[in-house]
Amino acid sequence: MSENLNSSDVARLLSEPTMENRAEAAQKVSAQFTVGNLSDEERKIAEDIFNIMVKDAEIRVREALSESLKNSDNIPHDIAVALANDVKEVSIPMLEFSEVLTDEDLTEIIKSQDADTQQAIASRATVSATLADQIVENSIDSDVVATLVKNEGAALEEATMDKVLDKYGEDETVNVPLANRAQLPIKVAERLVNLVSEQVRDHLVTHHEMSPNTVMDLFLNARERATANLIHDGDDELDFAGLVDQLYENGRLTETLVFRALCLGDVIFFELALAKCADVPIGNAYRLIHDRGDLGLKAVYEKCGFSSDLLPVVKVAIDVAKEMTSSAAEDPLRYKSRMVERILTRCEKTVDAESFEYFITQIVGSEAA
Numbered sequence: 001m002s003e004n005l006n007s008s009d010v011a012r013l014l015s016e017p018t019m020e021n022r023a024e025a026a027q028k029v030s031a032q033f034t035v036g037n038l039s040d041e042e043r044k045i046a047e048d049i050f051n052i053m054v055k056d057a058e059i060r061v062r063e064a065l066s067e068s069l070k071n072s073d074n075i076p077h078d079i080a081v082a083l084a085n086d087v088k089e090v091s092i093p094m095l096e097f098s099e100v101l102t103d104e105d106l107t108e109i110i111k112s113q114d115a116d117t118q119q120a121i122a123s124r125a126t127v128s129a130t131l132a133d134q135i136v137e138n139s140i141d142s143d144v145v146a147t148l149v150k151n152e153g154a155a156l157e158e159a160t161m162d163k164v165l166d167k168y169g170e171d172e173t174v175n176v177p178l179a180n181r182a183q184l185p186i187k188v189a190e191r192l193v194n195l196v197s198e199q200v201r202d203h204l205v206t207h208h209e210m211s212p213n214t215v216m217d218l219f220l221n222a223r224e225r226a227t228a229n230l231i232h233d234g235d236d237e238l239d240f241a242g243l244v245d246q247l248y249e250n251g252r253l254t255e256t257l258v259f260r261a262l263c264l265g266d267v268i269f270f271e272l273a274l275a276k277c278a279d280v281p282i283g284n285a286y287r288l289i290h291d292r293g294d295l296g297l298k299a300v301y302e303k304c305g306f307s308s309d310l311l312p313v314v315k316v317a318i319d320v321a322k323e324m325t326s327s328a329a330e331d332p333l334r335y336k337s338r339m340v341e342r343i344l345t346r347c348e349k350t351v352d353a354e355s356f357e358y359f360i361t362q363i364v365g366s367e368a369a
Contacts, residue, residue, distance in 0.1 A: 023064040026053050030068030033075070047076055054082045062090045070097040081105055088116055095120040103131045115140040122147040127154035136160055142168045150177040158185040169195050187243050244272045253277060255306045262314065265335055267321045277304035289318065312347045 032038060033046045053065050066083045069075050070093040080100040084091050094101065095109065095117060106121050111134075121127070122135050122144055132154045139145050145168055148154050156164075161178065168174040169191070178184075179192050247253040253273055262270040275285035278300050288296035297315060302308055320342050324335055 019058045019060055022053070022056060022058065022061045026061055026065040027068045030065060030072070034069065034072040036074060047079070050075065050079045054079060054086075059087060059089055062086055066090045066093045070094055073099055075100055084109060088114075091117060092120045096123055097125075103128055106131055107134045110134055110138050115144055118144040119147050122154070123151055125153050127151060129155040129157045129160065132156050133160045133163070136163045136167070139167070142171045142174050146171075146173045146177060149174060149181065152182060156181070158188060161185065161188045162191075165191050165195070187246050190243060190246065240266075240269050240272055244269065244276050247273075248276050255304075258306075259310070259314070259317075262317050262321065263336075263339055265321045265324065267318065270318075274300050274304055277306070279303075313343055316343045316346050 029046050029049050033043070033050075038046060050065065050069075053061055056062055062083065066086070069079070069083070075098075077100055080094060080098050084094040084098065084101055084105065091109075091113075095106070107130075110118055110121060110131075118135060118138070118140060121131070127135070127148065132148060135148050136145055145164055149156065149164060161184075164174060164178060165188070175192060175195055178188075184192070244253065247257070253276065258270060258273045258277075261273070271286055271289055272282060274289060275282040278285060280288075280300065280303070285300055288300040291297060297318075298308060298311055301311060301314070317339065320339050324338060
């Protein structure tokens with residue numbers, strides 16, 4: 001063939017009726033079209049050829065056309081849609097690579113086709129948040145969703161991640177790559193901790209660079225302490241309210257978890273948690289918790305159904321958290337040391353030995369052992 005298509009080229013390429021020649025013609029015409037250096041007349045001829053070839057009875061011809069056009073941004077939309085809705089041998093290259101297909105095109109295909117087709121769409125270089133949600137919503141099996149969550153080019157919103165965990169949370173082929181994604185909302189990380197297997201734990205810990213204490217906690221399946229550390233490691237304070245709701249609804253907003261979070265310096269979480277457990281507005285809870293007298297904190301703590309035995313420790317922990325707001329994040333080991341020192345000093349005569357042992361366990365965990 002000459003560098004550019006002309007009428008003689010077209011006549012010669014289509015004169016031989018064999019499947020091999022037609023497939024070769026599809027490849028050659030598509031290659032020149034994709035390069036994009038055709039004249040307007042040649043481009044029109046090429047598009048006419050494509051319209052004939054998408055109806056070719058031989059799958060091999062249509063497959064050659066799809067494979068050759070998958071990376072072209074210039075093919076007519078109707079040609080791309082026709083190939084994308086063909087049998088799998090023809091459709092898969094277009095579904096995985098073609099940028100001509102819209103989210104609307106792909107969504108319609110997701111809803112009507114099999115797992116292999118869905119998986120091809122899930123593996124596209126970029127998958128919009130809307131399309132990702134549709135893939136999860138209409139997924140036929142876990143392999144489709146596993147492909148999606150492994151794909152860092154897929155935009156996964158928190159609500160979509162929640163759907164993933166609702167449908168396939170117990171499946172390691174899904175929760176392992178989900179735990180290893182570049183960004184995880186804190187509520188999703190908390191759910192993963194509570195679904196953790198050893199393999200998921202390794203991915204979660206490695207990716208999020210958790211502290212040695214958290215690694216050990218996860219290894220020992222001490223999920224509550226691991227959750228407290230996740231809360232502390234999180235950088236989205238605005239999401240604490242949603243996390244508190246989630247923990248409460250799942251029966252995991254326990255007294256020990258709330259106490260651990262406070263001892264790690266997470267006062268906002270502590271305030272929201274007490275408001276939730278006491279069923280009082282956050283403004284009221286804040287005033288009660290930070291009452292300079294003894295009545296406010298005692299009242300809200302008891303309304304939560306929590307033990308009042310450690311109230312002296314809790315009060316000191318609140319004071320230390322206020323004094324060392326930045327240190328909790330910047331130097332957690334120094335913060336822990338100061339917390340222990342202050343409580344031992346201030347509560348020596350008001351907290352019994354058993355309560356002290358409990359307190360040390362909650363703060364320093366495995367280090368105390």
